[in-house]
Amino acid sequence: MKLVIVNYGAGNIQSIKFAFKRLGYDAVLSDDAKEIRAADRVIFPGVGEASSAMNKLRASGLDKVIQELKQPVLGICLGMQLMCHSTEEGNTSGLGIFDTDVVRFTNRVKVPQIGWNQISNLKSSLFKGVAEKDHIYLVHSYYAPICSETIAVSEYEMPYSSALQKDNFYGVQFHPEKSSKVGERILKNFLELA
Amino acid sequence: MLTKRIIPCLDIKDGRTVKGINFVDLRDAGDPVELAQMYANEGADELVFLDISATEERRKTLADLVKRVAEKVNIPFTVGGGISSIKDVDVLLHNGADKVSINSSAVKNPELINELVAKFGSQCIVVAIDAKQINGEWKVHLVGGKVPTEIELFEWAKEVEERGAGEILFTSMDHDGTKNGFANETLARLSTERNIPIIASGGAGNMQHFIDTFKDGKADAALAASVFHFKEMEIKDLKKKLQDNGIPVRL
Numbered sequence: 001m002k003l004v005i006v007n008y009g010a011g012n013i014q015s016i017k018f019a020f021k022r023l024g025y026d027a028v029l030s031d032d033a034k035e036i037r038a039a040d041r042v043i044f045p046g047v048g049e050a051s052s053a054m055n056k057l058r059a060s061g062l063d064k065v066i067q068e069l070k071q072p073v074l075g076i077c078l079g080m081q082l083m084c085h086s087t088e089e090g091n092t093s094g095l096g097i098f099d100t101d102v103v104r105f106t107n108r109v110k111v112p113q114i115g116w117n118q119i120s121n122l123k124s125s126l127f128k129g130v131a132e133k134d135h136i137y138l139v140h141s142y143y144a145p146i147c148s149e150t151i152a153v154s155e156y157e158m159p160y161s162s163a164l165q166k167d168n169f170y171g172v173q174f175h176p177e178k179s180s181k182v183g184e185r186i187l188k189n190f191l192e193l194a
Numbered sequence: 195m196l197t198k199r200i201i202p203c204l205d206i207k208d209g210r211t212v213k214g215i216n217f218v219d220l221r222d223a224g225d226p227v228e229l230a231q232m233y234a235n236e237g238a239d240e241l242v243f244l245d246i247s248a249t250e251e252r253r254k255t256l257a258d259l260v261k262r263v264a265e266k267v268n269i270p271f272t273v274g275g276g277i278s279s280i281k282d283v284d285v286l287l288h289n290g291a292d293k294v295s296i297n298s299s300a301v302k303n304p305e306l307i308n309e310l311v312a313k314f315g316s317q318c319i320v321v322a323i324d325a326k327q328i329n330g331e332w333k334v335h336l337v338g339g340k341v342p343t344e345i346e347l348f349e350w351a352k353e354v355e356e357r358g359a360g361e362i363l364f365t366s367m368d369h370d371g372t373k374n375g376f377a378n379e380t381l382a383r384l385s386t387e388r389n390i391p392i393i394a395s396g397g398a399g400n401m402q403h404f405i406d407t408f409k410d411g412k413a414d415a416a417l418a419a420s421v422f423h424f425k426e427m428e429i430k431d432l433k434k435k436l437q438d439n440g441i442p443v444r445l
Contacts, residue, residue, distance in 0.1 A: 014290040048315040116444040135444040139317040
């Protein structure tokens with residue numbers, strides 16, 4: 001299985017590589033369109049600020065490459081947010097894969113949300129073997145509201161999308177690579193998607 | 195529901211784990227990577243590695259350690275100690291650290307917080323604040339709590355948040371090493387005034403202290419070292435006890 005992590009200069013991607021290594025898979029970091037297109041699975045990570053991350057994607061042409069992928073793609077954290085229609089962070093237009101707009105938590109709660117929260121209403125084989133209300137690790141200030149593409153829900157200030165799916169595109173707001181055994185199971189499920 | 199976090203802190207010197215009692219009198223307590231894995235398996239929610247080495251090779255030793263931890267450990271971890279530049283942070287994050295914590299360097303050059311946040315994002319920038327009471331006023335201290343400043347704790351915490359830090363790690367020097375409980379009154383004020391998570395540090399001695407710091411201190415997370423290092427309590431037992439007391443935890 002050829003596993004590629006899209007490398008566009010967006011923060012800590014070693015952790016994702018190491019997480020797959022612990023599962024027994026070697027993931028390749030790549031910014032090469034050809035290599036990304038040829039992969040069996042593509043991970044689209046992202047940490048940091050949305051508009052600068054999106055600018056890097058556009059500058060390298062990887063925005064179009066990702067939009068056109070046919071194999072299973074997993075966006076993580078900011079990666080998931082950039083796969084949405086837009087994000088309020090830096091008034092950024094996203095890749096438009098998920099038909100929802102990412103917005104900021106209000107100051108009624110502490111922002112960023114940092115720590116372990118629960119996922120429920122699990123609706124995808126991505127969550128095979130994961131129980132309702134299992135814990136996952138999150139760090140984020142912006143969130144995708146509940147929509148028709150929601151496949152997992154977390155609650156902070158209100159219920160919101162902890163994961164999204166459209167066709168071959170999956171996105172998770174949490175960090176599976178840092179979510180202990182539950183996260184490892186989700187990464188394994190992603191590799192085993194039919 | 196977002197849960198309260200339990201965070202063991204590993205003090206690191208020259209790649210080995212130590213624990214300071216009031217930041218002096220160091221004792222060796224093992225290999226950091228092994229200890230980190232053990233804590234992760236026992237249910238720790240996060241780990242903090244605080245580097246207190248003073249050698250010239252410290253940056254490289256720390257980067258190597260961070261990489262070894264990131265390879266093995268499946269929970270998030272923060273690295274702090276002597277971090278003073280964008281370059282320092284870049285190396286640590288690149289090697290697999292999830293967050294970095296800055297302390298003295300932020301006090302000396304507050305603009306560093308803004309620069310780090312702009313480059314890496316709020317989510318990975320923790321500002322650690324060491325403070326103790328002098329004539330009834332909480333004053334920020336530097337260099338592991340040894341050097342007093344004129345800076346008032348609550349004003350500094352406000353500035354830290356405004357400059358974009360994602361979290362505050364507050365250590366009361368008056369409580370650290372005493373095992374008499376956390377500085378809950380002060381923590382509660384920090385947690386109420388600020389809108390970013392507050393990690394309580396300094397004073398953990400028994401399970402009730404953790405219950406108190408989450409209930410009375412309104413802390414979002416609690417950090418401790420020696421009670422875990424010397425097996426005075428197991429993290430699993432602590433989290434069960436917290437749950438029994440109505441505090442949301444990950445079990």
